[in-house]
Amino acid sequence: YGINLLFRVHGSALYKGSIAGILAIIIYLLIELQWNSTRMSDDLDHPYGVGVLVSSVSLLIVFRANFGYQRYWEGVSNIHHSMSKYMEATMHLAVFHMQSKEHDKNRPPSFFDHDNLNKLNLTRDRWRQTEDVSSIYMEHSMKSVVDMEKVHSDPIVNDSVLSASARQGMMRTVIDSIVPPSPLRKEKLQRSVWNSTTKRSMTPTEEEEGTDVQKRAMANLNTFPSSQVPNENFGSRPNGQTPPLFLQELAHLSSLLCAVALSTLRNDIEDKESLLDVYSPGSPWPAADPDHLPKETKMRFQHRSKLVTIIFHWLGLDRLPGKRNKYNISRPLPVLGGVSDCEVQYLRMARGPYAKAELAFLWFNDFFIREHLNGSTGEVHSAIISRVVQFVSDGQLYYNQARKITFIPFPFPHAQLSVFFTLTMIPAVPFLMDQYCNNLWSGCLLSFLTVTCLVGLHEVARELENPFRNVPNEIPLNTLQAMYNETLVTMFSGYNPDFYWDPDIYNGALHALAMSKVYQRSCSNEKKNSEANRNVVGGSAHHSENVAQDATAVVDDETSRVVKELQGVLAKQANEIKELERVLDEEEVNN
Numbered sequence: 001y002g003i004n005l006l007f008r009v010h011g012s013a014l015y016k017g018s019i020a021g022i023l024a025i026i027i028y029l030l031i032e033l034q035w036n037s038t039r040m041s042d043d044l045d046h047p048y049g050v051g052v053l054v055s056s057v058s059l060l061i062v063f064r065a066n067f068g069y070q071r072y073w074e075g076v077s078n079i080h081h082s083m084s085k086y087m088e089a090t091m092h093l094a095v096f097h098m099q100s101k102e103h104d105k106n107r108p109p110s111f112f113d114h115d116n117l118n119k120l121n122l123t124r125d126r127w128r129q130t131e132d133v134s135s136i137y138m139e140h141s142m143k144s145v146v147d148m149e150k151v152h153s154d155p156i157v158n159d160s161v162l163s164a165s166a167r168q169g170m171m172r173t174v175i176d177s178i179v180p181p182s183p184l185r186k187e188k189l190q191r192s193v194w195n196s197t198t199k200r201s202m203t204p205t206e207e208e209e210g211t212d213v214q215k216r217a218m219a220n221l222n223t224f225p226s227s228q229v230p231n232e233n234f235g236s237r238p239n240g241q242t243p244p245l246f247l248q249e250l251a252h253l254s255s256l257l258c259a260v261a262l263s264t265l266r267n268d269i270e271d272k273e274s275l276l277d278v279y280s281p282g283s284p285w286p287a288a289d290p291d292h293l294p295k296e297t298k299m300r301f302q303h304r305s306k307l308v309t310i311i312f313h314w315l316g317l318d319r320l321p322g323k324r325n326k327y328n329i330s331r332p333l334p335v336l337g338g339v340s341d342c343e344v345q346y347l348r349m350a351r352g353p354y355a356k357a358e359l360a361f362l363w364f365n366d367f368f369i370r371e372h373l374n375g376s377t378g379e380v381h382s383a384i385i386s387r388v389v390q391f392v393s394d395g396q397l398y399y400n401q402a403r404k405i406t407f408i409p410f411p412f413p414h415a416q417l418s419v420f421f422t423l424t425m426i427p428a429v430p431f432l433m434d435q436y437c438n439n440l441w442s443g444c445l446l447s448f449l450t451v452t453c454l455v456g457l458h459e460v461a462r463e464l465e466n467p468f469r470n471v472p473n474e475i476p477l478n479t480l481q482a483m484y485n486e487t488l489v490t491m492f493s494g495y496n497p498d499f500y501w502d503p504d505i506y507n508g509a510l511h512a513l514a515m516s517k518v519y520q521r522s523c524s525n526e527k528k529n530s531e532a533n534r535n536v537v538g539g540s541a542h543h544s545e546n547v548a549q550d551a552t553a554v555v556d557d558e559t560s561r562v563v564k565e566l567q568g569v570l571a572k573q574a575n576e577i578k579e580l581e582r583v584l585d586e587e588e589v590n591n
Helices: 003-007 013-038 048-097 111-120 166-177 186-193 204-209 212-223 245-266 306-315 321-330 341-349 353-373 382-407 412-436 440-464 477-493 503-535 541-590
Strands: 276-279 333-336
Touching: 013 306, 013 412, 013 440, 048 245, 048 353, 048 382, 048 412, 048 440, 048 477, 111 503, 212 503, 245 276, 245 333, 245 353, 245 382, 245 477, 276 477, 333 477, 341 353, 353 382, 412 440
Parallel strands: 276 333
Antiparallel strands: none
16 A cells, blocks of 8 residues: 555655644644633634635645646656667667678678578577576577478478389488578587687687688677677676777767766756766666665765754755755766766866757767768668767757756746745634534644645645756656666677578578479479370370380480489588588587
8 A cells, every 4th residue: 555655754745744734733722722712703713714715725736736747747758758869869870880891790691682591481480498597598599590390390392202212212311411400500509609608709710610600600799799798798898808999989978968968957056067977887776766875875965864864854955056966976977988087178168057968969979970971880871870860859859858847947926826825724724623623633633634735735846846856856867877878788789699590501401492393393294204105095006115215215314314413412411511520520629
């Protein structure tokens, strides 16, 4: 039932409103014990006059609370929209960069270049053989270019032809032998491509002897080294290896843009800077609730005593500019890659929050447009690149919508009116209860609950009107920034490991399938010719003998041609198998 929420005092509108409720009880007791015994007039004996006042003030407070909720959720929506647009622009640029010439050596094969494989009726279903979720590849073995579960258990050729000749059995053996159970042999995969034990790259010998797809997969590991340590995050740098500089700079500028935007929303104090810190990927999430921060952090902006902190909050002393500045300093927004002295100096030179956010926006756009003109985004057309500009511009649009909330307060006339009449409820409600209640305890209880409700609702409106500054009920900007940084780090993952399937392995299967169809056609012609010979009745014996000889000659010629072709395929596949066995044996000796 949420009973645990009742015991939290810091930031609570309930306990803050209860102070006014206690004052209402005191006023009610004075009315009952002092004023009623000495008054000479009964002007306040009718409750409807005070009831109209309470109803009017309730409508006024509810109206303000409704607008407070709207401002709060609008602020939350704008922040998430802004961060989403920044992230979309960044991820698009990362994908465009991976299509550049720089990654030609490690780009996975394309289905467009191997359209003939569709004739094999293959699947791209993924499956797992282990429940160990910490495994490097978690057995993401695909049925990819071959059915992993059946391994071509379905016959390639018609069963009716199998008994026609022993060569059909030879053909099927050839097909089965050249279709392995995975695009990359499992032993090879474990020892070199995704080696989670030794965390090493491919040796020069392996680079020379490996297939093209294996070379590409290993080049991907070298280009995006975080893939070599699967139990860590994508920000890891094994053996000092780092991801491409373009992606590093892109991630930094995107993180800086988001951090500057968020910092300007929570800081409106002139000549006071919002600190930026270095973010370390994989570090614990910052606490969303300031009350759950480490003790040494809370001591920087709170009093040592919890009671004093609560009293400061009740009196509004924790919302003074000095207190808020201490809070901002104690919780700097983290930036991926840190912030240089030059960046800090330029951000300080930009006067005002809006100027600082636009300066970071300028740096981000300048970087990716300059890199695009120099080829870092490959051959992606400028019309597509313009969408990135639109994404970043949309992010700035939503940022300015959030800035509108934080810099434009709730209208002063309405705020002043609601404060005044909320205070009038403290003495008015006890007079109302004096007319309704016949005993002392019920009057005290109802006065306390009614005043606490009205004043508490007014405090809720005040807390939610500015969702970026009212600690501890603010939007957790530090946590959102940390999540944004961790998302940026995923750019360092490189290509999906499942994209590295070996087309050369299945080209042999495709050729064998074509050969099997040739053989079926040969057997079919042979059968038709035999039936034709049996059905020839009458005519001259000389004519029948000539027809039989002609048919036999055709069959023998076709059979000889098919046999030669099959012998060539068998010889080629035998050489490939011997070469593969030699490579695997050398690897076992080296390991």
